[in-house]
Amino acid sequence: MFKYLFAKAEDIPAGSAAIYFGYSSIIWFVIGTGLGSFNAAKLAFPDFVMGSEILSFGHMRQVHVLAVILGWISMAFAMAMMYITPALGNTKLWSEKLGVWNCFMWNVGLSIGLFLLWMGVTSGREYSDLPFFIDVIVVLGLLVPLCINVLMTIKTRRTQGIYTTNWFFGAATFMLIIVFTVGNSPEFFQLTGLTEAYLTWWFAHNVLGLWITPVAAAISYYVVPKVTGNPLYSHRIGHLHFWSVVVFYSTPAAHHLMSAPLPEWLKSFASVEGVLILVPAIAFVSNLLLTMTGKWRMFVENIEIKFTITGVLMAIPLNMQGGFQQTRAINWYIHGTGWIVAHAHLALLGFSTFLEAAAVYYGLQTLLRRKLYSLGLANFHFWMLLIGFTTYWVSMTIAGLIQGAGKIYEVPYIDVVIAEHPYMIARWVGGTMVFLGNCVWLYNMYMTARVGTVIPAGRLPHELAYER
Amino acid sequence: MAFREYKIGSRMFGLAFGTSMFITLYMPAVDIQNVSATYIAMDRQLSFGRVGGFSYEDPFLQGWGKPITVQISQDPKTGAAIESTRAFVYEEDVPFPNGIRHPRILGKVPAAASESKGRINEASEDQGAVFIVREFVENGVMIPYIENVTATRGWTPSATLAKANDSQRLLVGKGKIMFVREGCWWCHTLLPEQTQDWQYFGAPPMLGDFNGESPTAFGSDRKGPDLTHVGSRNSSREWMVMHFFNPRLVQSHSIMPRYDYLWGEKDASGNVIDYDGWRAAYTAYANGESIYPPEVPLPAADSEARALIDFVLNLK
Numbered sequence: 021m022f023k024y025l026f027a028k029a030e031d032i033p034a035g036s037a038a039i040y041f042g043y044s045s046i047i048w049f050v051i052g053t054g055l056g057s058f059n060a061a062k063l064a065f066p067d068f069v070m071g072s073e074i075l076s077f078g079h080m081r082q083v084h085v086l087a088v089i090l091g092w093i094s095m096a097f098a099m100a101m102m103y104i105t106p107a108l109g110n111t112k113l114w115s116e117k118l119g120v121w122n123c124f125m126w127n128v129g130l131s132i133g134l135f136l137l138w139m140g141v142t143s144g145r146e147y148s149d150l151p152f153f154i155d156v157i158v159v160l161g162l163l164v165p166l167c168i169n170v171l172m173t174i175k176t177r178r179t180q181g182i183y184t185t186n187w188f189f190g191a192a193t194f195m196l197i198i199v200f201t202v203g204n205s206p207e208f209f210q211l212t213g214l215t216e217a218y219l220t221w222w223f224a225h226n227v228l229g230l231w232i233t234p235v236a237a238a239i240s241y242y243v244v245p246k247v248t249g250n251p252l253y254s255h256r257i258g259h260l261h262f263w264s265v266v267v268f269y270s271t272p273a274a275h276h277l278m279s280a281p282l283p284e285w286l287k288s289f290a291s292v293e294g295v296l297i298l299v300p301a302i303a304f305v306s307n308l309l310l311t312m313t314g315k316w317r318m319f320v321e322n323i324e325i326k327f328t329i330t331g332v333l334m335a336i337p338l339n340m341q342g343g344f345q346q347t348r349a350i351n352w353y354i355h356g357t358g359w360i361v362a363h364a365h366l367a368l369l370g371f372s373t374f375l376e377a378a379a380v381y382y383g384l385q386t387l388l389r390r391k392l393y394s395l396g397l398a399n400f401h402f403w404m405l406l407i408g409f410t411t412y413w414v415s416m417t418i419a420g421l422i423q424g425a426g427k428i429y430e431v432p433y434i435d436v437v438i439a440e441h442p443y444m445i446a447r448w449v450g451g452t453m454v455f456l457g458n459c460v461w462l463y464n465m466y467m468t469a470r471v472g473t474v475i476p477a478g479r480l481p482h483e484l485a486y487e488r
Numbered sequence: 489m490a491f492r493e494y495k496i497g498s499r500m501f502g503l504a505f506g507t508s509m510f511i512t513l514y515m516p517a518v519d520i521q522n523v524s525a526t527y528i529a530m531d532r533q534l535s536f537g538r539v540g541g542f543s544y545e546d547p548f549l550q551g552w553g554k555p556i557t558v559q560i561s562q563d564p565k566t567g568a569a570i571e572s573t574r575a576f577v578y579e580e581d582v583p584f585p586n587g588i589r590h591p592r593i594l595g596k597v598p599a600a601a602s603e604s605k606g607r608i609n610e611a612s613e614d615q616g617a618v619f620i621v622r623e624f625v626e627n628g629v630m631i632p633y634i635e636n637v638t639a640t641r642g643w644t645p646s647a648t649l650a651k652a653n654d655s656q657r658l659l660v661g662k663g664k665i666m667f668v669r670e671g672c673w674w675c676h677t678l679l680p681e682q683t684q685d686w687q688y689f690g691a692p693p694m695l696g697d698f699n700g701e702s703p704t705a706f707g708s709d710r711k712g713p714d715l716t717h718v719g720s721r722n723s724s725r726e727w728m729v730m731h732f733f734n735p736r737l738v739q740s741h742s743i744m745p746r747y748d749y750l751w752g753e754k755d756a757s758g759n760v761i762d763y764d765g766w767r768a769a770y771t772a773y774a775n776g777e778s779i780y781p782p783e784v785p786l787p788a789a790d791s792e793a794r795a796l797i798d799f800v801l802n803l804k
Contacts, residue, residue, distance in 0.1 A: 066744060070746050073670075077671065082674075140549050141547065142669065151541075212586045212698070212699065213701050213704065214704070215516075215517055263504070279679065279682050282516070283695070286515075352681065427685050430687055430688045
């Protein structure tokens with residue numbers, strides 16, 4: 021990567037930025053899930069690695085969260101944008117050099133930020149934990165270059181219309197800049213008290229609602245038609261998805277503070293808007309599943325479709341939970357319990373990760389012009405992720421229901437801790453499976469780059485048979 | 489962007505996104521801003537200091553530049569006996585909390601009272617100041633305000649500190665930094681919920697209870713009990729000392745980590761703490777090889793553990 025930072029623009033091969041982003045995202049995924057597994061071990065066995073401030077749960081929990089959000093998920097998004105946006109516009113990335121710099125800045129900025137966070141330098145706000153000078157690096161070094169590159173690539177496209185995926189990419193990169201800047205503004209403007217707490221959750225909600233969810237969905241709008249060869253079932257339903265995300269999904273931030281003393285009108289408004297998440301969700305899921313018509317065998321045979329459709333199917337429980345758990349009728353029971361932790365992992369590790377993994381699998385094969393090294397290892401990765409995640413989700417959901425019951429029946433808290441303990445162990449087992457699966461994935465993609473069969477010109481990766 | 493549809497779409501996007509921002513940012517901010525700070529909010533921000541997380545004065549979250557909360561029963565200026573008073577001592581160059589820097593945050597009436605009766609605008613960070621929270625009744629409503637007692641009664645920070653011995657000082661500001669840095673709030677919330685939850689964990693907070701505080705560290709993912717009123721449930725410093733050193737000493741099923749590393753190198757009497765020896769002795773006790781657990785060293789007066797325990801005991 022370093023040799024291209026100061027190379028002439030025409031000397032940088034097309035797709036370099038996407039390849040670097042792809043491998044970086046896999047490495048961050050291994051790091052992020054490794055930290056997650058380590059943290060889970062500490063919850064199950066509190067004296068596991070003790071006496072060290074740096075290796076304490078409280079110092080590593082937020083590093084795990086931001087490593088998977090800003091490292092794995094967001095870098096996989098950047099990777100997808102840097103090869104899908106030009107592909108859909110029948111053009112090249114607007115600036116390959118900016119992309120390479122973007123990837124370099126992303127790795128460096130994130131490493132510095134997470135190192136400081138690990139040392140305890142935190143703003144004390146969940147999800148926007150990074151101190152403000154790191155926020156500036158994130159906005160100016162990571163998000164703005166990405167947005168410029170994506171929007172300029174769309175502008176210089178050589179096709180007439182703009183495909184659904186690119187609406188989402190363009191809008192989401194722009195919205196993320198606004199969301200990140202506004203969400204971290206309490207630190208610049210000394211906003212305090214509930215205003216600050218509300219803005220913290222406004223950020224946390226919108227980084228999911230306007231960045232992770234729509235971009236993940238946009239990726240599958242590309243992967244499924246591309247790999248199956250079926251056209252997207254409905255452009256119109258895509259419109260419905262896009263506009264309902266912009267209109268409904270940017271508003272329910274206050275439902276994260278449903279039990280806090282925020283103004284009642286705000287909580288009621290957020291709750292009603294929150295149920296409307298079902299509109300984009302149903303539009304998205306139905307559109308993708310109908311696109312699969314006649315090609316369902318690929319759900320079994322093709323690794324990208326297997327990942328993508330699993331992610332799409334997980335959007336169903338995700339949005340059913342998300343739409344209803346934030347209403348007052350349900351929220352009082354599960355607020356602040358493991359249920360929410362399970363839900364958050366369903367969104368990021370279930371729904372979103374499976375879609376991005378497909379994009380990274382497909383994109384790296386396309387850009388490197390090499391067939392995947394081993395289908396067997398990829399299937400192993402898939403099942404480790406799926407079974408590990410399911411173990412995690414089921415155990416945390418049960419733990420959350422136990423906590424909810426303990427909360428309303430006024431059970432001494434230590435009895436809740438005792439009751440939850442088996443599920444904490446299950447959570448660690450599930451998280452460790454995900455971590456091990458990712459290690460195998462990293463090996464598989466490394467071997468793909470080294471010894472994967474070269475894809476002949478004019479052929480697409482999924483048209484070649486798997487060899488291992 | 490050749491199509492007319494894209495122009496319309498861009499404008500529609502701006503309209504939709506802008507409306508959403510207006511409803512979810514501008515309207516709540518205006519609404520919350522109109523709420524007056526309560527007595528609790530003033531007490532909280534005065535005891536915590538300006539910022540509870542990363543700040544210029546304390547970039548590595550060591551608890552630098554934080555106020556000291558004292559309980560005094562002698563007038564620092566005259567030496568006369570007074571009713572036991574809780575005062576917040578800001579020594580030289582300790583940044584004032586947001587309510588003093590920007591009184592607007594306190595709400596109209598309390599801000600006006602804090603300026604006219606409390607003379608907070610006369611306080612200067614260069615010289616330090618001492619504050620107390622007081623109340624007065626107007627039209628049958630109790631209204632809290634902040635009094636700058638350095639200006640109104642001549643209590644200087646050094647004289648006020650001199651009237652409080654170590655057991656009358658609470659390092660709440662430094663303790664909040666420890667609470668945030670060590671991630672206590674990843675498992676313990678500071679927000680009893682408005683539904684059934686409060687019957688076990690105590691009164692849920694009001695809208696005005698946080699004006700001026702930053703960050704609120706509510707927490708979102710409860711793996712241990714809520715701590716908002718923990719000092720009222722359990723005010724034993726001895727229990728806290730044992731619990732922070734090794735939670736399994738007082739609660740055998742606890743999954744809380746040991747915070748023994750916050751004790752630092754030496755204990756309260758200046759002896760070097762032998763962590764390995766302690767852990768070996770505790771393991772022997774936990775395995776049933778000895779009858780009594782080893783003695784927990786008392787934290788030194790300037791240790792991080794002491795500040796964190798002060799913070800927790802102060803949560804009432």
